[in-house]
Amino acid sequence: MPGGRSDEGEAPAETMLRELGEELGIVPTEYGERATFPAADGRLPFHPYRVTAWRGRPRNPQPEEHTQPSYPARGGSFASTAPALASR
Numbered sequence: 007m008p009g010g011r012s013d014e015g016e017a018p019a020e021t022m023l024r025e026l027g028e029e030l031g032i033v034p035t036e037y038g039e040r041a042t043f044p045a046a047d048g049r050l051p052f053h054p055y056r057v058t059a060w061r062g063r064p065r066n067p068q069p070e071e072h073t074q075p076s077y078p079a080r081g082g083s084f085a086s087t088a089p090a091l092a093s094r
Contacts, residue, residue: 008026009025010028011050018055022037026057028067031066032061032063034057034060037056
């Protein structure tokens with residue numbers, strides 16, 4: 007699952023937009039924050055988003071940092087899931 011930490015002064019939605027651009031090469035166009043959860047270590051809260059529409063085709067634009075992204079809940083790899091996501 008893509009994710010990351012907020013940059014200084016960055017709102018959670020801005021972080022989500024930036025991280026999905028960096029990690030999947032997409033631009034979310036319809037999304038909503040699902041909830042806010044406190045972090046287990048008490049440092050930073052967790053802000054999951056549901057993205058229902060985007061521009062671009064999901065890919066791995068940073069292979070040097072993310073060798074093979076996967077989607078464990080779907081039981082598939084990035085390569086097997088990306089075509090289905092791109093067709094949405």
